[in-house]
Each structure stands twice: as structure tokens, then as C-alpha cells.
Amino acid sequence: MMSQTAIDNQGNHPHKATIYDVARKAGVGIGTVSRVLNQSQQVSEATRQKVQTAIQALEYAPDPIARSLNSGRTHTLGVIVPFFTRPFFTAVLEGVQTEIALRGYDLVLYNVIKREQRDTYFSKVPMRRRVDGLIILSLPPDDQEAAIFERMQVPVVLVDCYNPHLTSVVVDNVGGAYAAVSHLLKIGRKRIGFINGIIEGNFRFNQATDRRTGYEAALRDQQIPFDATLVTASAWNRQAGYQAALKLLDQPSVQRPDAIFTACDVQALGVLEAVKKSGLQVPQDVAVMGYDGIELAELLDLSTIQQPLLEMGALGVRLLLQQVESKSLETVQTIQLETKLISRATTKPNQPTVKTVA
Amino acid sequence: MMSQTAIDNQGNHPHKATIYDVARKAGVGIGTVSRVLNQSQQVSEATRQKVQTAIQALEYAPDPIARSLNSGRTHTLGVIVPFFTRPFFTAVLEGVQTEIALRGYDLVLYNVIKREQRDTYFSKVPMRRRVDGLIILSLPPDDQEAAIFERMQVPVVLVDCYNPHLTSVVVDNVGGAYAAVSHLLKIGRKRIGFINGIIEGNFRFNQATDRRTGYEAALRDQQIPFDATLVTASAWNRQAGYQAALKLLDQPSVQRPDAIFTACDVQALGVLEAVKKSGLQVPQDVAVMGYDGIELAELLDLSTIQQPLLEMGALGVRLLLQQVESKSLETVQTIQLETKLISRATTKPNQPTVKTVA
DNA sequence: CGCTATTATGGAAACGCTTCCAAAATGCTG
DNA sequence: CAGCATTTTGGAAGCGTTTCCATAATAGCG
Numbered sequence: 001m002m003s004q005t006a007i008d009n010q011g012n013h014p015h016k017a018t019i020y021d022v023a024r025k026a027g028v029g030i031g032t033v034s035r036v037l038n039q040s041q042q043v044s045e046a047t048r049q050k051v052q053t054a055i056q057a058l059e060y061a062p063d064p065i066a067r068s069l070n071s072g073r074t075h076t077l078g079v080i081v082p083f084f085t086r087p088f089f090t091a092v093l094e095g096v097q098t099e100i101a102l103r104g105y106d107l108v109l110y111n112v113i114k115r116e117q118r119d120t121y122f123s124k125v126p127m128r129r130r131v132d133g134l135i136i137l138s139l140p141p142d143d144q145e146a147a148i149f150e151r152m153q154v155p156v157v158l159v160d161c162y163n164p165h166l167t168s169v170v171v172d173n174v175g176g177a178y179a180a181v182s183h184l185l186k187i188g189r190k191r192i193g194f195i196n197g198i199i200e201g202n203f204r205f206n207q208a209t210d211r212r213t214g215y216e217a218a219l220r221d222q223q224i225p226f227d228a229t230l231v232t233a234s235a236w237n238r239q240a241g242y243q244a245a246l247k248l249l250d251q252p253s254v255q256r257p258d259a260i261f262t263a264c265d266v267q268a269l270g271v272l273e274a275v276k277k278s279g280l281q282v283p284q285d286v287a288v289m290g291y292d293g294i295e296l297a298e299l300l301d302l303s304t305i306q307q308p309l310l311e312m313g314a315l316g317v318r319l320l321l322q323q324v325e326s327k328s329l330e331t332v333q334t335i336q337l338e339t340k341l342i343s344r345a346t347t348k349p350n351q352p353t354v355k356t357v358a
Numbered sequence: 359m360m361s362q363t364a365i366d367n368q369g370n371h372p373h374k375a376t377i378y379d380v381a382r383k384a385g386v387g388i389g390t391v392s393r394v395l396n397q398s399q400q401v402s403e404a405t406r407q408k409v410q411t412a413i414q415a416l417e418y419a420p421d422p423i424a425r426s427l428n429s430g431r432t433h434t435l436g437v438i439v440p441f442f443t444r445p446f447f448t449a450v451l452e453g454v455q456t457e458i459a460l461r462g463y464d465l466v467l468y469n470v471i472k473r474e475q476r477d478t479y480f481s482k483v484p485m486r487r488r489v490d491g492l493i494i495l496s497l498p499p500d501d502q503e504a505a506i507f508e509r510m511q512v513p514v515v516l517v518d519c520y521n522p523h524l525t526s527v528v529v530d531n532v533g534g535a536y537a538a539v540s541h542l543l544k545i546g547r548k549r550i551g552f553i554n555g556i557i558e559g560n561f562r563f564n565q566a567t568d569r570r571t572g573y574e575a576a577l578r579d580q581q582i583p584f585d586a587t588l589v590t591a592s593a594w595n596r597q598a599g600y601q602a603a604l605k606l607l608d609q610p611s612v613q614r615p616d617a618i619f620t621a622c623d624v625q626a627l628g629v630l631e632a633v634k635k636s637g638l639q640v641p642q643d644v645a646v647m648g649y650d651g652i653e654l655a656e657l658l659d660l661s662t663i664q665q666p667l668l669e670m671g672a673l674g675v676r677l678l679l680q681q682v683e684s685k686s687l688e689t690v691q692t693i694q695l696e697t698k699l700i701s702r703a704t705t706k707p708n709q710p711t712v713k714t715v716a
Numbered sequence: 717c718g719c720t721a722t723t724a725t726g727g728a729a730a731c732g733c734t735t736c737c738a739a740a741a742t743g744c745t746g
Numbered sequence: 747c748a749g750c751a752t753t754t755t756g757g758a759a760g761c762g763t764t765t766c767c768a769t770a771a772t773a774g775c776g
Contacts, residue, residue, distance in 0.1 A: 016487075018761095018762055018763085019763065019764095020762085023726090028726080029726035029727060030727070030763085030764095031725065031726055031727060031764085031765085031766090032724080032725060032726075035724090035764095037763095037764095038764080042725085043724070043725085044723085044724060044725090044772095047724080047725080061485040061486060062762080062763070063486075063487055063762055063763070064486050064763095065426045065427050065432070065487055065488075065761090065762080065763085066731090066761070066762030066763035067762080067764075068423045069423050069424055069427050069730090069732070069733090069762080069763065069764090070731040070732095070762095070763060070764055070765080071731090071763080071764065072731080076466070084448075084452075084455070085448050085449070085451075085452050090442075090443050090448060091443070094442075094469075097442070097467060097469050098469075101468075101469065101475075106466050106488065107466065107467050108434070108464050108465065108466055109466075109467050110459075111452075111455050117459075127419045128419065128421075129374075129422065129423055130422055130423075130464065238657065269657065296654070299596065299627065376731095377732065377733065377734095381756095386755075386756080387755060387756035387757055388732095388734095388757070389734085389735085389736090389756055389757060390754085390755060390756075392735085393754095393755090395733095395734095396734080400754065400755085401754075402753085402754065402755090420732080420733070421731090421733070422733095423731090423732080424731070424732035424733035424734090424761090425732080425733055425734075426733090427731085427732080427733070427734090427760095427762070427763090428733065428734055428735080428760070428761040428762095429733085429734070430761085
């Protein structure tokens with residue numbers, strides 16, 4: 001088996017055709033074949049036809065590696081993302097993936113679970129010439145790291161995080177939190193609990209501080225005094241949210257919050273459980289408001305601050321390709337996107353006054 | 359800080375050192391440098407030291423593209439996965455990702471949403487020499503496609519699907535469904551509804567038929583007659599599961615199922631909603647059993663058939679690298695993993711008889 | 717129809733490595 | 747220390763493209 005005839009085809013010729021084979025078959029030079037491949041305008045129609053025919057006949061496809069070697073371009077973008085299985089990151093990653101595929105690039109996924117991975121990817125990826133550019137999700141580089149990207153000439157776009165030396169797509173977290181808290185006040189809640197997110201694994205997430213700023217600003221604008229006993233923080237997951245909420249709720253009813261706002265939807269899921277566990281009801285006793293707008297929030301009828309998840313990813317890619325394809329890493333820009341408050345069952349006003357639907 | 363010596367640095371020397379630079383600096387030939395890089399045993403200790411020093415001094419890192427060009431290896435694996443944002447696929451993908459990273463390979467993600475993408479990836483990816491091997495998730499190639507992989511000499515491992523010509527990791531779906539239905543019968547249910555999955559976008563998912571086989575076998579073994587009105591199918595998502603369940607439940611109570619088993623957990627979420635919507639209770643009126651064992655099932659206290667999600671992915675990668683690194687695509691093997699029944703609140707027996715916890 | 721301006725074409729050089737072969741260096745033996 | 751076996755080394759060739767320059771073909775014009 002695996003026999004081969006004189007010329008070579010038994011249908012199973014594993015020998016991949018090269019540009020030389022095509023040139024020979026078409027009776028032209030390799031330069032001409034290359035020009036046809038690269039849509040150069042400098043080829044006569046007749047020649048183009050001959051070459052195309054030869055390409056078809058040989059099932060020729062140019063080797064991307066050889067191409068990369070002297071173009072210096074890989075047609076691949078890297079994406080560094082923490083915990084890509086978490087709904088928020090998955091959603092943004094989907095936006096990234098879709099846009100990258102749309103533009104005909106390949107996507108290399110670097111997942112970060114531990115601090116060392118973050119550091120390794122930040123320092124190693126730019127060295128290896130594997131990707132034409134890098135999307136970094138929610139993991140702000142420090143200035144020294146940013147300097148490495150610049151020195152290595154690797155185009156980078158940050159999504160959901162910020163560094164003054166790099167182009168970034170951010171979301172108005174202060175505004176989002178402000179809107180969330182304002183909404184809770186508007187539906188008559190007086191004691192707004194807040195479960196912020198904390199830095200896990202020392203990744204330097206900084207979205208948390210913004211959300212806290214928004215929380216405080218909303219209270220201030222309504223002349224509600226800040227009460228430290230209503231504020232806590234937990235890891236960005238359900239169990240931690242659950243625990244934090246139990247702690248907030250475990251107080252005499254006058255002290256207890258009548259609403260809880262969390263830094264992310266996943267924490268809010270834990271809050272929902274905790275409220276039930278405490279023998280209380282959502283939203284009658286405690287209104288709950290999440291942040292992010294993951295799909296699950298809709299499923300559980302959770303009010304939330306919707307971030308433009310897909311758009312963040314897609315826009316990041318567009319900005320990155322702009323840099324990649326124009327070789328201009330000069331213009332650092334920061335684009336801020338807005339959030340949208342989505343009011344669902346967990347923040348229904350207490351008195352169903354106007355429930356008369358005509 | 360970041361100071362460097364005379365020869366060339368203004369701190370920002372974007373010129374990447376090549377193997378020639380290293381050779382010159384170390385006063386040896388490029389062959390020797392290459393041998394040091396590749397841990398060849400043929401280098402004297404003294405020379406190795408000189409070369410290492412030069413490498414450090416120049417911050418030299420070999421260009422992976424140039425390496426690939428003549429080794430023919432990219433140190434990259436491709437993963438073709440449908441709807442990677444869906445919990446089941448995300449979980450398996452996580453297993454894949456972790457194992458790939460562990461082995462020091464890069465992972466290129468090909469996401470499939472539409473039939474054309476599937477076809478494009480199946481035919482184009484093997485041609486472009488971009489990846490050393492391919493993991494295909496839940497998308498069984500037909501024989502012609504399998505032949506292309508063979509002809510192009512691309513190592514492939516299928517995960518959660520099957521083709522006789524390719525190595526694959528499958529799960530005992532018949533057994534899983536059998537266990538699920540048996541369990542529902544054991545807790546006293548008589549009329550087991552079944553919402554199977556249907557082929558979406560014509561991807562040739564075939565897990566559905568297996569699950570149906572298991573369903574029927576379990577009934578047969580308990581001498582329960584098969585009732586076609588209890589069986590239906592829907593797309594693998596929540597809304598479709600919801601609709602399908604409403605249809606099953608919209609019958610006089612003697613005809614109505616007292617348990618519903620779904621082909622995946624996400625459908626089961628829809629079922630939970632539908633039961634509530636119908637004014638019935640889980641598990642008193644209708645027990646619910648999902649399939650997959652995604653994280654969300656635990657959150658909602660949904661009984662399910664747990665698939666070894668991470669392990670499927672990781673094992674797939676291990677099998678693939680075995681092929682890649684030994685160049686032996688000869689030994690096609692099929693490994694079948696088992697499922698585990700997880701009983702939670704949605705299949706609690708009706709009479710809490712033995713609730714006496716000692 | 718001859719001459720120049722333009723367009724089309726061929727193929728060497730370069731991209732940065734690995735591999736291989738011949739040559740140099742070293743070690744060993746009697 | 748001559749002679750041979752072994753280890754170490756240098757560097758040319760090759761991987762499959764693109765790019766660039768020189769040359770060939772064609773067109774345009776008086």
C-alpha cells in the first residue's frame with residue numbers, strides 16, 4: 001500500500017505542491033505565480049488564467065509558514081484572557097473570536113488561571129514572533145510590561161482594563177455602578193448593601209475600585225450617608241458572593257440591607273441563594289442587582305447592569321487590526337463604552353401599584 | 359534601570375538578534391549555536407557556556423517561524439468546536455486548553471456556528487500547515503472528510519463523536535441515558551417524558567440517537583411500554599427545551615409525564631421553567647433529569663448525568679500529542695469513558711420516608 | 717516602422733532556522 | 747609519537763515564500 005506511480009498520483013499523493021510545481025506546470029516563473037497569489041495588478045489576464053488552472057490541478061495552497069518567514073506576519077492574533085470559562089469572559093471572548101474569524105485571522109488562546117501564567121504570557125508572547133498582535137482582557141499590564149510591548153513592536157489592545165501607554169477599550173464602570181445604586185434608591189430602598197469584587201490571584205483587576213466609586217457617588221448625590229457595615233467584598237464567584245451576602249444579612253432587620261448590589265452577576269447568584277437561605281424574599285425584603293449582563297442573568301430574571309460584552313471584544317479586535325495592518329502603533333487611544341441598566345424581577349418595586357395592565 | 363552595555367543599545371533596539379549574531383558574539387559557527395539550542399549532546403561544555411553567555415547577552419530567542427519552516431512543526435494544535443460559549447463545550451474546551459498549555463503547545467480556536475464554517479474548517483485547516491494536529495469536538499466528519507485528514511497527514515482526534523477511521527474519545531451515551539431513566543423509574547415515576555436533542559444547523563451531532571437508545575432500553579428492561587406521546591425533541595438550548603416541555607405537560611394529568619429526561623442540562627433548565635409555568639412542582643409533580651453535568655446544574659440543584667468533561671478534553675489532547683510526536687497515525691483507537699449519575703433536588707423521591715438522618 | 721514608455725515576466729536573494737557532511741580537534745593505543 | 751577512532755565544529759544547502767531588479771514583451775507615437 002501507499003504505492004505511487006511514475007508521475008505520482010494514485011489519489012493519495014501526500015507530497016504538497018510548492019510554488020515551483022505550479023510555476024513549472026503553468027510554464028511561468030515563480031515570481032509570476034506569487035503575483036497571482038497576491039492579487040498583484042501586474043499580471044496579464046492570459047497568464048493569470050494559466051496559473052489559476054495549474055493551481056487548481058495541483059490543489060496548491062501556499063504554505064503560511066513560508067509566507068510568514070519573510071513577511072514577518074502570521075495572520076494570527078493572540079488573546080490573553082483570565083478564566084475564559086467564566087460567563088463574562090466567555091462572552092467578551094465570543095465577541096473577539098467572531099470578529100477575528102470575520103477578518104480571516106486565526107486566534108490563539110492564552111488562558112490565565114494563575115499569576116505566573118499572566119507574567120509568562122506577558123513576557124514571552126511578544127518575544128516569540130507567533131502573533132501579529134495581542135488582545136488582553138481584563139489584565140492591566142504595569143508600565144514596565146507596557147514598555148516591553150512597545151520595545152518588541154507588538155501591537156496590543158487592552159479590553160476592559162487600562163494602561164496609559166496602550167490602546168484600550170473600557171467600560172464606564174463608575175457610571176454603571178452609579179446607575180445601579182440610583183435605581184435601587186429610586187425603587188425606594190434605603191440601605192443599599194454592596195458586595196464588591198476582590199483581587200483574586202493578584203491579577204490587578206481594577207474594575208472593582210471604579211464600581212465602588214460609582215456606588216459612593218450615587219449615595220452622596222441622594223444625601224444618603226455612607227455606612228461601612230453595608231459594604232464588603234468577595235471573590236468574583238458564586239460561593240464567595242453567597243458567603244458575603246449571608247454576612248450582610250445576618251443583622252437585626254433595621255440594620256440589614258434592603259437591597260444588595262454586587263460587582264458581578266455571578267456574585268449576585270450567590271446573593272439570591274443567601275437571601276433564600278436567610279428566609280427572606282427577593283425583591284420584597286431584599287432587592288438584588290448584579291453587574292455584567294451575562295446570559296444567566298436573564299435566565300434567573302436578575303436585574304443587572306448590561307455591559308456591551310460582544311461589542312467590547314469586537315471593537316478591541318478592530319482597533320488591533322488597525323494597528324497591525326497600518327504598522328502604526330503611534331496613536332494610543334482609549335474608547336469608553338456605556339452600560340445599560342436592565343430592570344428585572346429582582347428589583348421590582350415593592351408595591352405592585354400599577355400592575356393593572358389596562 | 360534596564361541599563362545595557364556599549365555595542366548597540368539605546369535601550370530600544372527593535373532589531374531582534376538572529377542565530378548569526380549569537381554565533382559571531384560567541385565566536386563559534388551557527389551550527390554550534392543550533393546544537394546548543396537543541397540540547398544536542400555533541401557540544402563540549404566549554405563551548406556550550408560561551409554560547410549560553412552570548413544568548414543571554416543578546417536576549418536571543420529563536421524564531422519559531424523559521425524553526426517551523428524546515429521542521430514542518432508548528433508546536434500548535436487546532437481545536438474545532440461548535441458554539442464554544444455553551445457550557446458543555448466550554449467545559450470540554452477547558453480540559454483541552456489546560457492540557458495543551460501544560461504540554462507547551464499553542465491552541466488555535468476554530469469556532470463553528472454555521473454549517474459552512476464546519477465545512478470550511480474541515481477542508482481548509484488541513485491544507486494550511488498551521489497546526490500539528492487537530493482536536494474536533496462533537497462534530498463527526500464523514501468518511502470523505504476523514505479521508506482528507508488521512509491524505510493530508512494531519513493527526514486528528516475526535517472528542518465526543520465518532521468515525522471509524524479516526525482516533526476518538528467518546529462517552530457511553532447509551533449507558534448514561536439508561537442510568538437516567540432507570541433512576542427515574544426507581545424513584546417511582548411511571549411516565550418518563552424524554553426531550554431529545556435535534557440536529558441544529560445540520561452538524562450531524564449523533565449523540566442524540568444514543569441517548570434515545572438508552573431511554574428505550576431502560577423502559578424495555580422494566581417492561582414499561584414505549585409511549586410515543588412522551589417523546590419529543592428540541593434544539594439544544596433553553597428556549598427550545600421550554601417549548602418542548604410545555605407541549606409534553608399540556609395534557610390531562612393521567613397522560614402527562616411525571617418525569618422528564620432531557621438530552622442536555624440546558625434543555626432541562628427550560629423544562630424547570632415550563633413546569634413552574636404550568637403550575638406544577640418539581641419534583642412532586644414532575645421530576646427532572648438533565649444530561650452533561652455542567653456547573654449550572656449544580657447551581658440549580660438539577661439531577662443530571664455527569665460526563666467527564668475536563669477529562670474528555672485532556673485525554674483527547676494526550677492521544678493527539680501521542681500521534682503528533684510519534685508521527686504514527688496508524689493506530690486508530692476509540693476510548694469510551696463512563697458517566698456518573700448525580701441525584702439532586704429535581705429527582706428527590708416523592709415520599710421523604712427515610713429523612714431521619716439518625 | 718523605429719524609438720521610447722510602459723507593462724509583464726523570470727529568477728536571485730533573503731527571511732532564520734535545522735541538518736548534514738566534511739574537516740578539524742582531540743583522545744587513545746601500542 | 748605515529749596512526750587511527752572518536753568527538754567537536756563550521757558552514758552550505760534547503761525549507762517555501764515574497765521582493766526586488768533586470769530583462770523581455772507590448773503599446774504608443776510621430
